[in-house]
Amino acid sequence: MPFNETDLRAIGLTLRLAGTTMALLLVLCTPLAWWLARTRSRWRGPLSAVVALPLVLPPTVIGFYLLVALGPNGPLGQLTTALGLGTLPFTFWGLVLGSLIYSLPFAVQPLQGAFEAIGERPLEAAATLGAGPLDRFFTVALPLARGGFVTAAILSFAHTVGEFGVVLMLGGNIPGVTRVISVQIYDHVEALEYTQAHWLAGGMVVFSFIVLLGLNLTRRARLLP
Amino acid sequence: MHLSFKRLRRILGALTLTFSSLHAAQAADVQVAVAANFTAPMQEIAALFAKETGHKADLSFGSTGKFYAQISNGAPFEVFLSADDKTAARLVSDGKAVGTTLMPYALGSLVLWSPTEGMVDGQGKVLATGTFAHLAVANPKLAPYGVAAMQALHKLGLADKLQSKIVMGENIGQTYQFVHTGNAQLGFVALSQVMKDGEISKGSAWRVPAEMHAPIRQDAVVLVRGKDNPAAAALMQYLKSDAARAIIQSYGYGIIE
Amino acid sequence: MNEESEGINARLVVQRRTFTLDVDLQLPGSGFIALFGPSGCGKTTCLRALAGLERANPGLVRVAGTTWQDDTAGIWLPTHQRALGYVFQEASLFAHLSVGGNITYAQRRVRPGARSAAAAPAVALERAVNLLGLTGLMDRRPATLSGGERQRVAIARALAAQPRVLLMDEPLAALDAGRKAELLPYLEALQRTLAIPVLYVSHALDEVARLATYMVLLDAGRVRASGSAEDLIARLDLPLAQGDAAATIVEGTLLRHDGAEHLSTLAFSGGELYVTSATSRPVGQRLRVRILARDVSLTLARQSGTSILNIVPATVTGLREDSPGQWMVALDAGGARLLARITQRSVHVLGITPGRTLFAQVKGVALLE
Secondary structure: OOOOHHHHHHHHHHHHHHHHHHHHHHHHHHHHHHHHHHOOOOOHHHHHHHHHHHHHOOHHHHHHHHHHHHOOOOHHHHHHHHOOOOOOOOOHHHHHHHHHHHHHHHHHHHHHHHHHHHOOHHHHHHHHOOOOHHHHHHHHHHHHOHHHHHHHHHHHHHHHHOOOHHHHHHHOOOOOOOOOHHHHHHHHHHOOOHHHHHHHHHHHHHHHHHHHHHHHHHHHHHHOO | OOOOHHHHHHHHHHHHHHHHHHHHHOOOEEEEEEEHHHHHHHHHHHHHHHHHHOOEEEEEEEOHHHHHHHHHOOOOOOEEEOOOOHHHHHHHHOOOEOHHHOEEEEEEOEEEEEOOOOOOOOOOOHHHHOOOOOEEEEOOOOOHHHHHHHHHHHHHOOHHHHHHHEEEEOOHHHHHHHHHOOOOOEEEEEHHHHEEOOEEOOOEEEEOOHHHOOOEEEEEEEEHHHOOOHHHHHHHHHHOOHHHHHHHHHOOOEOOO | OOHHHHOEEEEEEEEOOOOEEEEEEEEOOOOEEEEEOOOOOOHHHHHHHHHOOOOOOOEEEEEOOEEEEEHHHOEEOOHHHOOEEEEOOOOOOOOOOOHHHHHHHHHHOOOOOOOHHHOOHHHHHHHHHHHOOOHHHOOOOHHHOOHHHHHHHHHHHHHHOOOOEEEEEOOOOOOOHHHHHHHHHHHHHHHHHOOOOEEEEEOOHHHHHHHOOEEEEEEOOEEEEEEEHHHHHOOOOOOOOOOOOOEEEEEEEEEEEEOOOOEEEEEEOOEEEEEOOOOOOOOOOEEEEEEEHHHEEEEOOOOOOOOOOEEEEEEEEEEEEEEOOEEEEEEEEOOEEEEEEEEHHHHHHHOOOOOOEEEEEEOOOEEOO
16 A cells, blocks of 8 residues: 555544544533523524534635634634644644534534433433432433434544645644645645545545444444344 | 518528627637636736737636646646646646647746745845744645745755744645734745735745746646637737736746746 | 321412413322313423422422422422422333333432331332332333333332322323223222322323322312312212213221122111122221212112112212213212212103102122222
């Protein structure tokens, strides 16, 4: 397999980025999805729409505005500088931030759906058996929403692996730091290095296929008693 | 009055004939693929071209690498204005372009620029001091401006020292974006990007002397598809005209005599 | 310890879209208390408000001496802090736990005021499991159980939580006739053995007639009548003495047995009744029997040469049309109450009017407990 050293570094970096993004999304999106699933506040609609925005906005647009906002002249960049963190573009954590936004709906929506599917009844039953609100969440809601977690994890991971536009704008193509597989393939194509491009792209297709097949199988397995 | 179908066909036929002969006597269209960095000057040139010759140039802008792939796979372009010399020559050797029409249309000028006043001095000494976090350079694998920038850095003996500070833009456009948004404090961009009315409009810059790097030659060529199109030949001719050259230079490009 | 502090006191006002629930309840501290009424009359709302699943406003709830809600004193215990057990209409078992896991769920969650009097949690659990016949099902998953089995698990689960009161919201409503018949004996067993009050919501008269010791009739959010089950079901002015399930309860003492013919004699205030399934009971025991209105016919003169054994003198106290062509007649037999359902024609021909003395012929007598 003609993967050169930069290709391998790109693969490792991509997996690290996707894994970090997935883990953070699961932690951050669980309370958000829970609130969206159960609230009757009038902010539910608008907030759901905001969560879904990354589905609709072109990734390069997201990336570009993040580049501006996180730069030294932008509001977020000034915040990070004030906190002593410097600016985020061209850093791994800048990519993580971009990926969090880019893959947000892929984590929130399956989780929200799973929480909604639980309904009120199991939680009311748990309350009548002496379980307080946090207890109910951890011992009843989470286990019953397990399927949603699996879907959210797999989708947000796979989606981040395929991320291109946001990374392109925000990354600066630094080997080992921001040069991910998708950018590497793009570079190969632009430089007319088609063979390497084919290998990397083929690898990505195989990977995605395995991931999605696995997702399908776990879903089916859970439907059977 | 009842218009029979036969009569209708005859009338339509006559009209079509008239139109096409008018067309042939008049202007032709030409499909042109243009390197993204040459967008602004080409739009001006195309406007004048239409006024003077009556021919209409339909312009598409994009990256050179993408155009190569598209042209190789049958994209309907007739003339190609590349950002470098390599790609146009490659299309000729691939048999997709007419070798005899290959010619340079502009010379790129490299400039080290920062939007901050006083950041870059007139001799580029700021590079040696290394007092900046990020230096933006176009990816040398993809963009001739990147190649030229790295050549200049090597000439200055600073390529290794500054390696860790370099961030690469996919193309000269993105490189400019990095500098413009302040994420890179300074960067090697095209003169045409920062030039306005013959002056560098804001910030501070060092115009990199031409000797510091191989010339950034931008070549144009007529593609196989357009070889019989009179508008294609006319456009190539027009690019060498005084009017076109004046526009090209006003945007900070050099011309080849 | 007076009656009131051990029972259930509640004053609840809940706004609903189509009506307002406004009730004042003083319920006994033991027995099967039926909340009965047509669909949409607020019985479920009432139960949920007692449990704290919905908030009455204003509301006052005191159970077994503990105040769960008192708006004037700013007291509000959330549901999980109330020592109650709740059985929903659709079992609502936790799908991710086994039957055993469901039942032990409450064990680690002790509520203030839980019935520690009922010995250790392990014992409470075992009793619940045995009572409901679940020993063989402990490792099964809820999805593999029948509707009736699921409800039994739900009941056991609620009991394992050592509640002070068991609330049941139409637990048989979602079951078909076969499952209902399967589950009723378990409910009857519960009714006999539980020391805590059971608040049972239902719109099905036959369930209530079999199980209730105390009843509250609700209609459009208000209490229409409340009292001992025996008293309420005998009243013609209430929707209880209607149709096939109409019945009365008579109490008496077992006088003697006739082993050869498998008959026992029950002495009550209006005379004697022959009962068929009491031969195992000790003489002298006080028994209660249920007599269905459709099993009682009337005759002006005492019949002879008839297969009906039980013929008692009675006086008509009232009558009312039950359905087209059928009338319900209320009778007093020496203080005991009877209902008879007869045809309209017979009402005319026999001249049935309040005060008329005649004989009631009782075809079937069902032993209670």
